[in-house]
Amino acid sequence: MFADKSILRIPGPTPIPPRVMQAMNRPMIGHRSGQFSALLAETAKRLKPIFGTEQDVYILTGSGTSSLEMGVVNTVQPGEEAAVLVSGVFGERFAKICERYGIIVHRLEVPWGEAVTPEILTPFLKERPQVKAVFATHCETSTGVLNPIEQLARVVHEQTDALFIVDAVSSLGAVPCEMDKWGIDILVTGSQKAFMLPAGLAFLAASERAWKVIEQVKPLAFYLDLKAYRKSLADQTTPYTPAVSLVFGLAEVCSMIEEEGLPNIFSRHVLMRDMTRAAIKALDIPLMTKDQYGSPTVTSLNPEGRFDAEELRKVLRTKHNVVIAGGQQHLKGKIFRIGHMGYCDPLDVITVVSAIEMALKQIGTDVTLGAGVKAAQEVLINHV
Amino acid sequence: MFADKSILRIPGPTPIPPRVMQAMNRPMIGHRSGQFSALLAETAKRLKPIFGTEQDVYILTGSGTSSLEMGVVNTVQPGEEAAVLVSGVFGERFAKICERYGIIVHRLEVPWGEAVTPEILTPFLKERPQVKAVFATHCETSTGVLNPIEQLARVVHEQTDALFIVDAVSSLGAVPCEMDKWGIDILVTGSQKAFMLPAGLAFLAASERAWKVIEQVKPLAFYLDLKAYRKSLADQTTPYTPAVSLVFGLAEVCSMIEEEGLPNIFSRHVLMRDMTRAAIKALDIPLMTKDQYGSPTVTSLNPEGRFDAEELRKVLRTKHNVVIAGGQQHLKGKIFRIGHMGYCDPLDVITVVSAIEMALKQIGTDVTLGAGVKAAQEVLINHV
Numbered sequence: 001m002f003a004d005k006s007i008l009r010i011p012g013p014t015p016i017p018p019r020v021m022q023a024m025n026r027p028m029i030g031h032r033s034g035q036f037s038a039l040l041a042e043t044a045k046r047l048k049p050i051f052g053t054e055q056d057v058y059i060l061t062g063s064g065t066s067s068l069e070m071g072v073v074n075t076v077q078p079g080e081e082a083a084v085l086v087s088g089v090f091g092e093r094f095a096k097i098c099e100r101y102g103i104i105v106h107r108l109e110v111p112w113g114e115a116v117t118p119e120i121l122t123p124f125l126k127e128r129p130q131v132k133a134v135f136a137t138h139c140e141t142s143t144g145v146l147n148p149i150e151q152l153a154r155v156v157h158e159q160t161d162a163l164f165i166v167d168a169v170s171s172l173g174a175v176p177c178e179m180d181k182w183g184i185d186i187l188v189t190g191s192q193k194a195f196m197l198p199a200g201l202a203f204l205a206a207s208e209r210a211w212k213v214i215e216q217v218k219p220l221a222f223y224l225d226l227k228a229y230r231k232s233l234a235d236q237t238t239p240y241t242p243a244v245s246l247v248f249g250l251a252e253v254c255s256m257i258e259e260e261g262l263p264n265i266f267s268r269h270v271l272m273r274d275m276t277r278a279a280i281k282a283l284d285i286p287l288m289t290k291d292q293y294g295s296p297t298v299t300s301l302n303p304e305g306r307f308d309a310e311e312l313r314k315v316l317r318t319k320h321n322v323v324i325a326g327g328q329q330h331l332k333g334k335i336f337r338i339g340h341m342g343y344c345d346p347l348d349v350i351t352v353v354s355a356i357e358m359a360l361k362q363i364g365t366d367v368t369l370g371a372g373v374k375a376a377q378e379v380l381i382n383h384v
Numbered sequence: 385m386f387a388d389k390s391i392l393r394i395p396g397p398t399p400i401p402p403r404v405m406q407a408m409n410r411p412m413i414g415h416r417s418g419q420f421s422a423l424l425a426e427t428a429k430r431l432k433p434i435f436g437t438e439q440d441v442y443i444l445t446g447s448g449t450s451s452l453e454m455g456v457v458n459t460v461q462p463g464e465e466a467a468v469l470v471s472g473v474f475g476e477r478f479a480k481i482c483e484r485y486g487i488i489v490h491r492l493e494v495p496w497g498e499a500v501t502p503e504i505l506t507p508f509l510k511e512r513p514q515v516k517a518v519f520a521t522h523c524e525t526s527t528g529v530l531n532p533i534e535q536l537a538r539v540v541h542e543q544t545d546a547l548f549i550v551d552a553v554s555s556l557g558a559v560p561c562e563m564d565k566w567g568i569d570i571l572v573t574g575s576q577k578a579f580m581l582p583a584g585l586a587f588l589a590a591s592e593r594a595w596k597v598i599e600q601v602k603p604l605a606f607y608l609d610l611k612a613y614r615k616s617l618a619d620q621t622t623p624y625t626p627a628v629s630l631v632f633g634l635a636e637v638c639s640m641i642e643e644e645g646l647p648n649i650f651s652r653h654v655l656m657r658d659m660t661r662a663a664i665k666a667l668d669i670p671l672m673t674k675d676q677y678g679s680p681t682v683t684s685l686n687p688e689g690r691f692d693a694e695e696l697r698k699v700l701r702t703k704h705n706v707v708i709a710g711g712q713q714h715l716k717g718k719i720f721r722i723g724h725m726g727y728c729d730p731l732d733v734i735t736v737v738s739a740i741e742m743a744l745k746q747i748g749t750d751v752t753l754g755a756g757v758k759a760a761q762e763v764l765i766n767h768v
Contacts, residue, residue: 004411013412013628021409024629027388028397028582030707061584062446063624066607097606192625198412200445200584200627220604222481223450240447241576243584243627244397245408323414 010325011298012193014342023252037236046254052178064190067202078102088142115293125159139171144300185210269296272340279372297341394709395682396577398726407636421620430638436562448574451586462486472526499677509543523555528684569594653680656724663756681725699743
């Protein structure tokens with residue numbers, strides 16, 4: 001096996017396209033130079049259509065989690081109340097961040113693998129109209145659920161005056177997310193998923209409604225104070241030294257997204273999801289999520305005792321050079337997750353399915369080689 | 385001019401060595417893989433000699449400022465008192481971060497260009513023995529002063545029980561800084577200066593004394609909660625998705641540092657400082673700092689009306705493709721700063737000096753071409 005030909009099919013970090021790597025390789029420039037200012041301002045503008053917003057998009061140097069915290073600390077004050085919709089690890093992370101700041105958290109929890117629906121959110125918020133913000137996860141990376149954010153936004157605005165704050169780390173750029181049209185007040189994401197970059201940048205946009213609140217909040221944070229980013233972006237700069245090489249890469253990613261076109265990108269991801277799900281069904285491995293809520297970016301599977309998920313992952317890695325993800329927290333060792341987002345296309349799905357079939361056979365599972373591949377092929381040829 | 389042959393002589397970001405660029409170009413890997421865990425743990429260990437510590441060094445995804453905030457928020461609680469030694473922009477930044485968290489700040493301010501000395505620190509702390517922490521800047525990037533941290537540490541521990549917390553963003557890796565031997569309790573730095581990497585990583589180590597305090601503090605921060613980093617590093621991982629490509633680069637930087645050897649790196653930087661200062665004196669441009677406190681990484685100059693610093697910078701940039709830094713805050717437009725750290729060697733100093741001479745002539749200043757170069761050459765040939 002070629003060590004560097006390892007096939008990375010986890011839900012982030014995702015593979016880096018060669019032209020993005022090349023862009024990141026430009027010689028370093030000063031972060032206060034006119035050249036960088038122009039690049040930053042232009043690139044921030046090119047993020048707007050991906051966010052579905054007319055608002056400015058801020059570029060932060062940090063992991064995705066830093067943007068979640070930025071969404072919390074600039075909008076809700078200690079002692080105020082917030083609702084957090086928890087469908088897995090990253091919903092729970094929003095809740096933990098809120099609690100760290102002394103915010104009173106009302107958790108709406110659904111079993112992992114299920115989505116938060118308008119039907120369960122409506123009565124929950126009807127009883128808690130006093131919450132200042134509702135925090136939700138678009139794609140819950142830990143389970144592969146895509147929560148119906150558009151409908152949830154409607155419920156939030158019908159039932160409360162709260163801000164609606166959405167973590168779209170593992171969906172934005174792969175799945176439609178219309179911040180302005182849907183009524184999302186703060187939308188955050190990271191660089192290492194559908195944005196096809198290494199981790200290290202996070203992005204955030206806020207609605208006019210959100211800005212009215214943010215202006216009143218004196219955040220207990222310095223690096224994550226959103227007002228500093230707004231003031232700096234107006235001057236085409238950042239408050240603190242940005243990860244310049246990742247911004248070089250981001251500009252190239254914007255070109256790739258513009259060339260393919262968002263509608264085509266969204267269709268490609270839906271196709272990859274449908275191929276994956278068809279293959280998995282043909283192989284008779286239980287999917288963790290219903291078709292309706294299956295994310296176009298990641299698919300989770302629960303072998304439920306039919307075979308050992310960790311053994312499968314190990315054989316995939318050692319014999320086929322294919323890397324997929326395991327479960328997190330209480331699902332650790334029990335499930336596995338296939339990432340199909342970013343620099344990934346339908347033939348990559350065929351490859352990973354074929355490797356899973358072989359690995360299943362190699363760990364002694366009763367499987368018909370080629371059955372999953374055939375199902376995925378059938379989905380693909382009906383599309384192209 | 386070749387646009388990409390621009391000569392970057394600002395005090396960070398600094399040029400990236402080709403082999404570090406190449407290392408950052410490796411295909412992406414999973415951040416929870418065994419391969420990344422081994423790399424992270426090994427690389428964190430290799431940072432210890434650079435910090436002069438036996439303690440663990442934590443790798444954070446963020447700008448240098450995020451590590452300053454981490455040093456504040458994990459050690460001092462709202463309502464407690466801290467002393468901040470302010471000799472420029474970055475000392476002031478420590479003070480602002482403290483104030484943001486409701487910490488009562490005692491500022492010891494010296495005029496920009498001067499160092500904080502044991503003589504002025506001793507009476508200051510004698511009157512304020514109640515402070516919980518003393519914050520200091522090793523190299524104050526905005527003025528080019530290297531504060532005498534070893535002696536200041538002694539004063540802090542003689543006069544108080546406070547923790548001594550040091551920002552070494554623009555010094556560590558270029559200038560000796562012996563955390564354990566000198567009695568520094570928390571030492572922080574960033575990746576884009578002497579570490580020869582793009583911005584995006586920050587590093588922090590804490591003494592045993594500091595850990596006793598940190599363990600008692602419930603920080604008002606989530607992303608910057610140091611205890612989460614300790615817990616994760618014990619498992620060879622990070623609490624949130626790290627900037628993997630920068631960690632690839634960091635490992636290569638560690639190799640370069642080990643190959644050259646810290647004593648040689650320190651001598652190279654002293655030599656570059658001495659060459660720069662000799663040249664500038666020969667050109668009769670006033671240096672902002674006394675020889676005793678001139679940093680080996682950056683030299684600041686104040687033309688004091690003899691010529692226009694911004695005009696000089698513009699001609700250097702447009703006619704010679706050489707980028708130097710201007711002043712910050714109240715020194716904006718008044719001074720200029722030459723960075724000589726990281727991937728920079730004595731002949732680079734000769735180049736920048738020769739370009740400055742020509743640009744001075746071109747903006748109509750009375751200057752003898754070659755006078756500065758000759759002075760720098762004389763320093764160099766006495767060393768090699």
